Structures are given as structure tokens and as C-alpha cells.
Amino acid sequence: MLLIRCPYCEEERPELEFRNAGEAHIARPTNIAAESDDDFEKFFFIRANPKGVIYERWRHIHGCARFFNAVRDTVTDKFVMTYKAGEPKPAKLPGAAK
Amino acid sequence: MKKYSVFAIAREAMRGHKGWEEQWTSPEPKKEYDVIIVGAGGHGLATAYYLASEHGITNIAVLEKGWLGGGNTGRNTTIIRSNYLYDESAGIYDHALKLWDGLSQELNYNVMYSARGVMMLAHNVHDVQVFKRHIHANRLNGIDNEWLTPEQAKEFCPPLNISKEARYPVMGAALQRRGGTARHDAVAWGYARGASARGVHIIQNCEVTGIKRAANGAVSGVETTRGFIGAKKVGVVAAGHSSVIMNMAGVRMPLESYPLQALVSEPIKPVVPCVVMSNTVHAYISQSDKGELVIGAGTDQYVSYSQTGGLHILQHTLDAICEMFPIFTRMKMLRSWGGIVDVTPDRSPILAKTPVKGLYVNCGWGTGGFKATPGSGNVFAHTIAKDEPHPINAPFTLERFRTGRLIDEAAAAAVAH
Numbered sequence: 001m002l003l004i005r006c007p008y009c010e011e012e013r014p015e016l017e018f019r020n021a022g023e024a025h026i027a028r029p030t031n032i033a034a035e036s037d038d039d040f041e042k043f044f045f046i047r048a049n050p051k052g053v054i055y056e057r058w059r060h061i062h063g064c065a066r067f068f069n070a071v072r073d074t075v076t077d078k079f080v081m082t083y084k085a086g087e088p089k090p091a092k093l094p095g096a097a098k
Numbered sequence: 099m100k101k102y103s104v105f106a107i108a109r110e111a112m113r114g115h116k117g118w119e120e121q122w123t124s125p126e127p128k129k130e131y132d133v134i135i136v137g138a139g140g141h142g143l144a145t146a147y148y149l150a151s152e153h154g155i156t157n158i159a160v161l162e163k164g165w166l167g168g169g170n171t172g173r174n175t176t177i178i179r180s181n182y183l184y185d186e187s188a189g190i191y192d193h194a195l196k197l198w199d200g201l202s203q204e205l206n207y208n209v210m211y212s213a214r215g216v217m218m219l220a221h222n223v224h225d226v227q228v229f230k231r232h233i234h235a236n237r238l239n240g241i242d243n244e245w246l247t248p249e250q251a252k253e254f255c256p257p258l259n260i261s262k263e264a265r266y267p268v269m270g271a272a273l274q275r276r277g278g279t280a281r282h283d284a285v286a287w288g289y290a291r292g293a294s295a296r297g298v299h300i301i302q303n304c305e306v307t308g309i310k311r312a313a314n315g316a317v318s319g320v321e322t323t324r325g326f327i328g329a330k331k332v333g334v335v336a337a338g339h340s341s342v343i344m345n346m347a348g349v350r351m352p353l354e355s356y357p358l359q360a361l362v363s364e365p366i367k368p369v370v371p372c373v374v375m376s377n378t379v380h381a382y383i384s385q386s387d388k389g390e391l392v393i394g395a396g397t398d399q400y401v402s403y404s405q406t407g408g409l410h411i412l413q414h415t416l417d418a419i420c421e422m423f424p425i426f427t428r429m430k431m432l433r434s435w436g437g438i439v440d441v442t443p444d445r446s447p448i449l450a451k452t453p454v455k456g457l458y459v460n461c462g463w464g465t466g467g468f469k470a471t472p473g474s475g476n477v478f479a480h481t482i483a484k485d486e487p488h489p490i491n492a493p494f495t496l497e498r499f500r501t502g503r504l505i506d507e508a509a510a511a512a513v514a515h
Contacts, residue, residue, distance in 0.1 A: 001408045001409060001410055002400075002408070015408060015410075016410060019399065020399040020400040022354075037500045037501070037502075038500060040500075041352075041499050041500040042350075044443075044499075045352035045443050045499040046350045046351070046352050046499075047341075047351075047352065047353065047354050048350075049341040049342075049351070049353055049354050049355055049401060050401075051339070051342050051403045054401055056400065056401070072400075074355075074401050074402050074403050074404070075402075075403050075404060076404065077400075077402055077404050077406075
């Protein structure tokens with residue numbers, strides 16, 4: 001079971017309190033009806049699914065109930081960091097080579 | 099290839115078992131092949147086997163980064179059935195089921211296919227309605243599936259608890275008698291032996307690190323940890339790593355990879371005569387010929403390549419098993435493991451040509467690919483050999499996520515994903 005730090009509650013809580021909400025930083029189109037089939041496919045179905053660092057959304061559903069973003073390594077399942085929803089994708093990850 | 103038979107066993111018994119040959123050879127990779135298959139699991143080996151046996155293409159390399167059959171082929175719960183809802187799914191899964199019947203004879207290798215019946219339990223009114231709809235749809239597609247009352251279900255599987263006092267009482271069950279189990283390792287080994295005997299090169303410990311494309315965009319070969327290997331046609335059959343491999347050719351996939359766990363108990367005398375599945379309490383169980391209860395759990399909720407999952411997932415599954423079979427509450431579990439399954443948005447596989455000429459993909463089998471192994475390899479071999487899909491896999495395109503022509507088994511599969 002993962003131990004996840006909620007950036008709002010500011011503490012690490014067990015995975016059972018959280019719900020994974022898929023890949024982060026996918027912007028919903030402002031005018032979805034005008035999207036081409038290609039763009040809709042990219043937005044709705046295509047996923048990065050990386051082997052390595054993933055940017056993903058979590059929801060602290062049995063806690064503060066808020067969505068936030070996390071950076072995690074999908075090989076080790078170790079979290080690199082978590083940050084609040086709406087904050088930009090971190091340019092540099094803590095611990096990453098300079 | 100020496101034929102396996104009772105006479106071969108007798109002959110070898112007389113001479114100290116010195117005459118058995120290797121089941122497949124381990125050649126050095128050549129500079130170029132007609133076809134390269136990435137991934138030596140059941141589906142990849144079956145593809146190579148049918149390319150050789152049905153399409154006369156034998157200049158093939160099957161590349162495997164680990165060992166043969168060491169991925170999901172060796173990690174699943176070996177359940178075989180074809181009672182899917184939609185026509186497209188029924189077509190491909192029943193094609194596989196028909197090949198399972200007779201596969202041991204065809205391969206001259208005992209894959210231990212046992213049509214012991216797959217029984218799916220209904221625990222509420224919705225389950226009853228859905229299963230009856232399945233039964234009618236299956237029958238229209240010529241696939242056997244029948245409705246059982248709780249009493250008939252208990253007769254078919256005596257240790258089942260059908261008490262009305264249960265938290266989720268059994269209200270009936272759908273039974274596919276042709277469904278059952280097979281020996282997963284033997285499937286990979288049998289196809290490997292058959293392919294190798296026809297000249298296919300199976301190259302283990304050879305990881306694909308890149309896909310090379312010629313100036314016109316077509317595939318020209320693969321970079322591997324053992325050097326460049328040329329080929330005009332490359333078939334990617336890499337299960338949980340499919341999107342990683344496809345990215346090497348610049349093709350982004352509608353896939354996400356999740357851990358899926360299974361576990362086995364200590365071995366006991368025969369007690370579960372069939373496969374029992376339950377969507378609502380979420381567990382499935384059968385008993386291996388060694389006597390272990392083979393139990394399948396659900397996926398974890400997050401993308402991972404770790405081949406391990408959360409303990410609470412297993413605990414939840416065992417809660418369900420104890421609910422269905424109170425007699426197992428004091429059983430000990432011996433070991434558990436995880437595999438990485440590649441899941442598509444509509445929970446149906448992709449077996450298709452890709453936007454890259456000469457690149458083919460067979461992926462997205464999610465949590466239920468083992469049952470399809472022979473059928474998947476058979477139609478994928480056709481797709482590669484003819485450069486066009488077999489009518490059975492024609493609907494399972496990559497383009498369906500753009501056109502919207504989904505095969506939405508997400509809501510129709512036997513267990514929740």
C-alpha cells in the first residue's frame with residue numbers, strides 16, 4: 001500500500017484514503033464540440049503511460065476530498081512529490097540530477 | 099522435432115532418458131529476418147507458430163527481454179471462456195476456445211486444457227438481468243451459456259455457500275461448460291517448441307531498445323541489447339510494455355498499465371471442480387491439478403510497472419473468497435505475485451496494423467488475455483502475413499478510438515476492472 005502526502009492536509013496518509021484520478025495536466029478543451037476527431041482522441045483516450053516518472057492526479061476522497069497532483073516513479077512506485085491542483089507542472093524535480 | 103508419445107517415454111525409460119532433445123533452440127540472432135515478434139509470451143509465440151504453420155513464413159525472430167513465458171503468460175489464473183457480450187468479442191474469444199479444443203494434439207504438447215466449466219455468480223437483481231442478457235446474446239452467437247438456480251449452482255460446485263443469510267447471497271449463476279483452465283506455462287512451451295521446429299528463432303534476454311524506420315517511414319528493424327536486427331515487418335506483442343515499445347516508433351497508444359495480482363493456497367485434495375467467478379464480491383477461483391486454490395484479485399488503481407501490488411487488494415479478494423466459500427476461512431495462502439496488464443479505454447484488445455508501415459500491434463488484453471492466446475496468435479499471424487486483418491480481428495483496430503466505433507466490453511466483462 002502506498003503512503004501518500006496530501007498537500008492540503010500536509011501529512012502522509014495511507015492509500016486507502018485516496019482515489020487515483022488518472023494522468024495530470026490534460027487540459028479539457030474549452031469548446032469540446034468543435035474538437036476534431038484527432039484532437040478528441042488525444043484528449044480523451046491517448047495516455048502517456050510512462051515507464052518512469054508519471055504526473056498524475058489523486059483525490060483525498062476519504063480525507064479533505066480535494067484533488068491534487070503527484071509525481072511518482074512507476075517502476076518503484078515511490079512518490080517524488082505532491083503539489084496542489086492548479087499549480088504548474090514542476091520544471092525541476094527534487095533530487096533530480098542538475 | 100521428436101514426437102512425444104507413450105512410445106517415446108518407453109524408449110527413453112529404457113535408455114536412461116538420454117535421448118530427450120531441447121524443446122526449442124537458442125540460436126544467435128541473424129542480421130535480418132522477414133518478421134520480428136517483440137515479446138515471447140503466449141500470444142507472441144502463438145503468432146510465430148501460426149505464421150510458420152499456416153502462412154509458410156519461417157524466417158522469424160521472437161525477441162524476449164526476459165525469459166520465455168515469464169510475463170503475464172506465467173502470472174495469470176489460466177481461466178478460459180468465451181461468453182462475452184458483443185458479437186466482435188464473441189467472435190475472437192470463441193475462435194480461441196475452438197482452438198483450445200485440440201491444441202494439445204496439434205502441438206503434440208499437453209497444454210492440459212480442461213473444460214471443467216466456468217460459473218459466474220449473480221448476487222443481486224442487476225447481476226441476474228445482466229447474466230441472462232449475456233446468455234441470450236451468447237446463444238445467438240452459437241456460444242454455450244446457461245442459467246443455473248442457486249441449488250443447481252451448488253450441485254455443480256458443492257463447496258459454494260448459497261445460504262440466504264450471506265451478505266451477498268447467490269441468486270443464480272451463468273455457466274459456460276466449455277470454459278475451463280489450461281496449464282499456462284505449457285501453452286508458451288508448446289508454441290515455442292512448435293515454432294522452433296519450423297525454423298523460428300526464439301531469442302531470450304534480448305531487449306528491444308528502439309524501432310528503426312527507413313526514409314519512407316516504414317519499419318526497417320529493431321535496436322536491441324544484442325545489436326541491430328533488421329526486418330520489414332515487426333509485430334509488437336509486449337503486454338504491459340506495449341505502449342513503451344510503440345513509443346519507440348512514435349506511436350502513442352490509448353493504453354494504461356496496471357498491476358494485477360493473483361495468489362495460490364496450500365495444496366489440498368480436490369474440492370473445487372470448476373472455475374467460479376463473482377463480479378459483485380470480486381473474486382475468481384479454481385483449483386490446480388497440484389491441489390492449490392488459484393485465486394485472482396483485481397488491479398491496483400494506479401499506473402505501475404512494478405510487477406507488485408498492494409496487500410489490501412489481496413485482502414479484499416480473500417474476503418470475497420471466504421464469503422463465497424466459508425470452508426476456506428482457515429486455509430493458508432502460499433504465495434502471491436503481480437503482473438502488469440495493459441488496459442484500453444473500452445477494455446477490448448487492439449490487434450491491428452498501425453500508422454507505421456510494417457508495424458503491427460497486438461495489445462490491450464487487459465486482465466483477460468490468457469484465454470485468447472491461440473485465437474489471438476492465429477488472427478495476428480494472418481494480419482502480419484497478409485498485411486490486412488482477418489475478419490475476426492478486423493473490428494479491433496487502433497483507429498476505433500478516433501472513429502468512436504468502440505467495442506465496449508468495459509461494462510460487459512465478467513469482473514469489474
